[in-house]
Amino acid sequence: MAPPVPNLPKTSSPSQPSGKSEVADLKLQLRQLAGSIAPGSDDSRRELFKKVISFMTVGIDVSAAFSEMVMCSATSDVVLKKMCYLYVCNYARSNPDLALLTINFLQKDCRDDDPMIRGLALRSLCSLRVANLVEYLVSPLTSGLKDSSPYVRMVAAIGVLKLYHISPSTCLDSDFLAMLKALMLNDPDAQVVANCLSSLQEIWSLEAGNLETVSREREALLSKQVVYYLLNRIKEFNEWAQCLILELASKYIPSDSNEIFDIMNLLEDRLQHANSAVVLATIKVFLYLTMSMADVHQQVYERIKAPLLTLVSSGSPEQSYAVLSHLHLLVMRAPILFSSDYKHFYCQYSEPAYVQKLKLEMLTAIANESNTYEIVTELCEYVANVDISISRESIRAVGKIALQQYDVNAIVDRLLQFLEMEKDYVTAETLVLVKDLLRKYPQWSHDCIAVVGNISSKNVQEPKGKAALIWMLGNIPMICVRGLEPYTITLNFIFTNSLVILKVRLHLLTAAMKCFFKRPPEAQKALGVALAAGLADSHQDVHDRALFYYRLLQYDVSVAERVVNPPKQAVSVFTDAQSSEIKDHIFDEFNTLSVLYQKPAYMFTDKEHRGPFEFAEELGSLSLGTGSVENEIPAQSYEASDNDLLLSTSEKEESRGLGNNDSAYSAPGYDTSLISLEDKQVQPESNFLSLAVPTMPSHTSSVFDDLLGLGTPILPPPPTLKLNPKAVLDPSNFQRKWGQLTTSLTEEFSINPQGAVALKVPQALHRHMQGHSIQCIASGGQPPSLKFFFFAQKEGETSPFFLVECLINTSSAKAQINIKAEDPSLSEPFSTMFQSALLALSPS
Amino acid sequence: MISQFFVLSQRGDNIVFRDYRGVVPKGSAEIFFRKVKFWKGDEAEEAPPVFNVDGVNYIHAKVAGLMFVATTRANVSPSLVLELLQRIARVIKDYLGVLNEDSLRKNFVLVYELLDEVIDFGYPQMTSTEVLKSYVFNEPIVVDSSRIPTLGPAAMFMQSTKRMPGTAVTKSVVANEPGARKRDEIFVDIIEKISVTFSSSGYILTSEVDGTIQMKSYLSGNPDIRLALNEDLSIGRNVGNSMYDYRSSAGGGSVILDDCNFHESVHLDNFDLDRTLSLVPPDGEFSVMNYRMTQEFKPPFRINALIEEAGPLKAEVIIKIRADFSSSVTGNTIAVQMPVPKYTTRVSFELESGAIGQATDFKETNKKLEWSLNKIVGGAEHTLRAKLTFSQESHGNLTKEAGPVSMNFTIPMYNASKLQVRYLQIAKKSKTYNPYRWVRYVTQANSYVARL
Incomplete structure (x- = not known):
């Protein structure tokens, strides 16, 4: 007996299925043996069949031998029969004509005396998956369901489901479902009952909505009668079928609490089962009830704690992981209940990273005042872990615990000790955390100063570490100058080196500004270098920010300070990556893949495959239909959780900026990192600016300053043109349009001096212009120089827009407007209208 | 309900491939293998057992260097599928005696036959070796276990299995041994995996025993058996009935398990009374009981390790291991590992004089010291000294750059929990009926770590 594969490699790598000559050879040999009844011919046939199957396994197409295989199939040798069935089922679908050849002998075998042959034949017959052969299925299936052998009935019960998948109408039109129902409630054999249940569940959930009766039938499955009948017999079923029944029971809605306790008492011993699937299914019932x-x-x-922990430590690593993921879900839902079990979640050095990550999250969640010391001590050990990703996660975990706790003193000390390890990634992660800590607890600044100030900049290689360090340099006054010094030396290098990540350069500019406000004399030089380098930067965002700062400073240092360095409020809560709605949704899908992926099913399965098995979803016993949740939003928030636990400042702001630009305008000048984004969208124009840096073309450049959301407002005129009073234009579209359009009209005029007084409150102008159907989208500047951006739309949904930049000098009562119109021919009337509106402004 | 089941070799070849529902594309095995092999590209991170590619869920378990994989598009219970994969592996092993690539390739037709009965249209059917026997007709081709190839560099797929492979029992449950008539015997193995973490001062931070009582029966006629455990065994450490706990722990030497679970064939009618389990063992290998214990126990090995600076660019490591068990017991295949600072360039080792069966190595790529000992007799102590040379000055604390020391070992006829099988009773069919009974104990390290 030659092993089948060793003689294959020459010809049969799965990627290049050749082996044509072998197949031809096999065909020939099969043909020779077909009619042979010589002694030993069955053995030779077995050998040949084996070869065919081994070819099939590695992906070589042996369908060419179909007719020869069928010829050889008339045999009483069961092993041969089985191989032949396997072959036939594999190729029938792609060779429907040839499949017809097999019907005859399969049907004959369905009437064999031996129940096993009947079962085998029926199973294969139903597995052909050829649509035009379904007519041959109905009668063998019908007799199969009534067969005296439980083996055949069991096969037939699944056979009905197979038939349904080939031809739903044939299945539904016959009496099969009624027969299955009857069998399910009466058959003495547990596996037959289980298969009936599987088939019925799947068919009815696929049929949901198609038939009136279906929902009634499905409810009937969940009736007290059926559920109790199955639960009472549960020990007769094998463990897989037990899972099926428990799954059904988890959707059952008991009428009162006695029922709940009865069910739980009945199932109590299932929690001691060695099979984790049974235990989890039982837990699901308990939790839902x-x-x-x-x-x-x-x-x-x-x-359920103890059984779960036992399963985690007794199975294969894969099984442990699946159980641990469920434990993770429960810990996250009720951390307080697990706070004394923290030692069980300590990582073991032999565990794969995906297990350790789950454990770190659990440790983080259950940390409270009583166990924080131990947990943090343990986590600190992991920081030296060989696996860098675990080391990083551990640091983040420590930081996250620090952000949760009131008493962070000790933790801050530990974090600072990490910095002394002088490992690049440790330093980087730690800096990010220290930065986040300082955002929440500014009072710790003093403790951090000494250590952070001592960090040699060359030890901070990772971009996010650099960015965090520079952020601190800019925000902790005492260390700023000394700390920044090394950077000024390398500033030119940093800026010209495209390898230095964008974020670092941006942070550096801001930090230089902040240092300057705090210690002008010492930091002036550094600022000068930074701005010069920034202006020379090849990246648009960096360039624009440098330019912006430069002009801001030129305009008024105190304004610049307010814009760049406003008083900061401590961040009290960092956003949770995953909404509680999603978490609930995952909980509703307990004991499914959703728990492992940590996302609800609708995010990773397509509808048709979700349908069949989410049996009870529409029954209303669970919360949230998938339809009620907008797919995109949760997906996004899930992505976010993949990133750092706490995104670094700019990362977070950037993502916010991308998602929703409105915020840029309501928070003038605060979110400096937003500015860079806006600039990007106005790129075409700012390119032209960069040519003219030193001379400062007066008006175009200030356009940008204001777009960036500096902030205070002005003026008005009345109409001959009808404007849409409810025009809507979001800031990003505004910027896009502003970038695309050219100025169609520029006018200068005087305004009512009294109106100018009213401009001390920019909102006054916003409201005033709104009354004239002109919306203010941004405003900025300091008296006497103010700047506003407005837009308006001609009446009608899709009518052209007007965009206006309006500069007002309140002391000279002069105004200048630059109008960009989508329809330039309307610029004139609009200008008139705008002016009259502005002139009508009076102190109220 | 799974869609496909297949078994891949370490090189990614299909050894068996069965498509039950035809809703997952044919190339799934290749997609799976590529994904597992190059999980996250450069980071040497291991692929999780369950992942999703283009709406197809791939669920896999590594067994004996092979990958058992199921695919599905449905949102199934991962535990169910993983248990099923393990069960399939176990049934195959029951049939073939040995489960490895070679035996699987030689018996792939038999495996197809099994798969046909185990799963129908993606739904698990019968999975007990016992029941399957009457539906499966291929005779296993038994592979000579003495020429099982070592797995060598393919260790990537080997991953330490928590459950110990069924010891030396490599006999097929169904095959008739050539020449001899079938011998009636039963194996009961008490296998314990222990995890201990020592603090730098030698204090035990955490300890746990994860044990399993594994049974493999070759008894004809399925007789009833009774398995008696320690009479003073108590279960549930933190749970109520403190009176009872109190008394038993005061008695000293009693075994207190945190929790345990049982195979479904086990009857617990007398368990509360006299700590006996009764069952009719099905054919094949299975776990009678799994248990977990966090009660303190005496760790079999004490580890003393330290690292010290010894001049500029130099340091010395000393690791001492003492076997804290009776001299009648011998631990074997001991392996000690310790990561050293990344900037270590050279290591010279010094073993104690007259050391036999010991080897040392410095793994340049992952900067680890390795020390292996063929065996350690109870009561013995062994020391390793190593001189490290650094390429740069070490800044600050060396102990943060090195360690922890981890240890692997196997100790036959020893168990940390003191759980005992007092007796194993087999219902007699006749006076002459006296099958062989093997009760064996073995303890292995799961995570045995000493911090510096």
């Missing part, structure tokens, strides 16, 4: 009984629900948590 007790949802409305808070105290019992909590007892369930206590009860």
Whole structure:
């Protein structure tokens, strides 16, 4: 007996299926043996069949031998028969004509005396998956369901489901479903019952909505009668079928609490099962049943802890992981109930990274005042872990605990000790965390100063570490100058080196500004270098920001300070990456892949495959239909959780900026990193600016300053043109349009001096212009020089827009407007209208 | 309900491939293999057992250097599929005696036959070796276990299995041994995996025993058996009935398990009374009971390790290991590892004089010291000294740059928990019926770590 594969490699790598000559050879040999009844011919046939199957396994197409295989199939040798069935089922779908050849002998075998042959034949017959052969299925299936052998009935029960998948109408038009129902409730064999249940569940959930009766039938499956019948017999079923029944029971809605306790008592011993699937299915029943009984629900948590922990440590690593993921979900839902079990979540050095990550998250979640010391001590050990990603995660975990706790003193010390390890990635992660800590607890600045100030800049290689360090340099006054010094030396290098990541350069500019405001004499030089380098930067964002700062400073240092360095408020809460709605949704899908992926099913399965098995979803026993949640939004927030636990400042602001530009305008000058984004969108024009840096072309450049959301407002005129009073234009579109259009009209005029007084409150102008159907989208500047951006739309949904830049000098009562219109022919009337509106402004 | 099942070799060849529902594209095995092999590209991170590519969920388990994979588009219970994969592996092993690539390739037709009965249209059917026997007709081709190739560099797929492979029992449950009539015997193995973490001062931070009582029965006629455990065994450490706990722990030497679970064939009618389990063992290998214990126990090995600066660019490491168990017991295949600072360039080792069966190595690529000992007799102590040479000055604390020391070992006929099988009773069919009974103990390290 030659092993089948060793003689294959020459010809049969799966990627290049050749082996044509072998197939031809096999055909020939099969043909020779076909009619042979010589002694030993079955053995030779077995050998040949084996070869065919081994070719099939590695992906060589042996369908050419179909007719020869069928010829050889008339045999009483069961092993041969089985190989032949396997072959036939594999190729029938792609060779429907040839498949017809097999019907005859399969049908004959369905009537064999031996129940096993009947079962085998029926199973294969139903597995051909050829649509035009379904007519041959109905009668063998019908007799199969009535067969005296449980083996055949079991096969037939699944056979009905197979038939349904080939031809739903044939299946539904016959009496099969009624037969399945009857079998499910009466058959003495547990596996037959289980298969009937599987088939019925799948068919009815696929049919949901197609037939009136379906929902009634599905509800009937969940009736007290059926559920109790199955639960009472549960020990007769094998463990897989037990899971099926438990899954069904988890959707059952008991009428009162006695029922709940009865079911739980009945299933109590299932929690001691060695099979993790049975235990998880049981836990699901317990959790769902007790949802409305808070105290019992909590007892369930206590009860299931030990079995879950045992499963985590007893199975294969893969099984452990699946159970641990569920434990993770429960810990995240009720961390407080697990706070004394923290030692179970310590990582072991032999565990794969995906397990350790889950454990780190659990440790982070259950840390409270009583166990924080131990947990943090343990986490600190992991920082020296060989696996860098775990080391990083551990630092983040420590930081996250620090952000949760009131008493962070000790933790801050530990974090600062990490910096002394002088490992690049450790330093980088730690800096990011220290930065986040300082945003929440500015009072720790003093503790951090000494250590952070001592960090040699050359030890900080990772961009996010650099960015965090520079952020601190800019925001902790005491260390700023000394700390920045090394950077000024390398500034030119940093800026010209495209390898230095964008974020670092941007942070550096801002930090230089902030240092300058705090210690002007010492920092002036550094600022000068930084701005010069920034202006020479090849990246548009850096260039624009440098230019912006430069002009800001030129305009008024105190304004610049308010814009760049406003008083900061401590951040009290960092956003949670995943919404509680999503978490609930995952909980509703307990004991499914959703828990492992940490996202609800609708994010990773397509609808048709979700349907069949999310049986009870529409039954209303679970919350949230998938339809109610907008697919995109949760997906995004999930992505976010992949990033750092706490995004670095600019990362976070950037993502916000991308998602929703409105915020840029409501927070003038604060979110400096937003500015860079806006600039990007106005790129065409700012390119032209860069040519003219030193001379400062007066008006175009200030356009940008204001776009960036500096902030205060002005003026008005009345109409001959009808404007849409409810025009809507979001800031990003405004910028896009502003970038695309050229100025169609520029006018200068005087305004009512009294109106100018009113401009002390920019909002006054906003409201005033709104009354004239002209919307203000941004405003900025300091008296006497103010700047506003307005837009308006001609009446009608899709009518052209007008964009206006309006500069007002309140002391000279002069105004200048630059109008960009989508329809330039309307510029004149609009200008008139705008002016009259502005002139009508009076102090109120 | 799974869509496909396949088994891949370490090189990614299909050894068996079965498509049950035809809703996942044919190339799935290749997609899977590429994904597992190049998980996250450069980072040497291992692929999780479950992942999703283009709406297809791939669920896999590594067994004996092979990958058992199921694919599905449905949102199934991952535990169910993983348990099923393990079960399939175990059934195959019951049939073939040995589960490895060679035996699988030689018996692939038998495996197809099994798969046909185990799963129908993606739904698990019968998975007990016992029941399957009457539906499966291929005779296993038994592979000579003495020529099982070592797996060598393919260790990537090997991953330490937590559950110990069924010891030396490599006999097929169904095959008739050539020449001899079938021998009635039963193996009961008490396998314990222990995890201990020592602090730098030698204090035990955490300890846990994860044990399993594994049974493999070759008894004909399925007789009833009774398995008696320690009479003073108590279960549930943190749970109520403190009176009872109190008394038993005061008695000293009693075994207190945190929790345990049982195979479904086990009857617990007398368990509360006299700590006996009764069952009719099905054919094949299975875990009678899994248990977990966090009660303190005496760790079998004490580790003393330190690293010290010894002049500029130099340091010395001393690792001492003492076997804290009776001299009648011998631990074997001991391997000690310790990561050293990244800037270590050279290491010279010094073993104690007259050391036999010991080897040392410095793994340049991952900067680890390795020390292996063929065996350690109870009560013995061994020391390793190593001189490290650095390429740069070490700044600050060396102990943060090196360690922890981890240890692997196997100790036959020893168990940390003191859980005992008091007796194993087999219901007699006749006076002469006296099958062989093997009760064996073995303890292995799961995570045995000493911090510096």
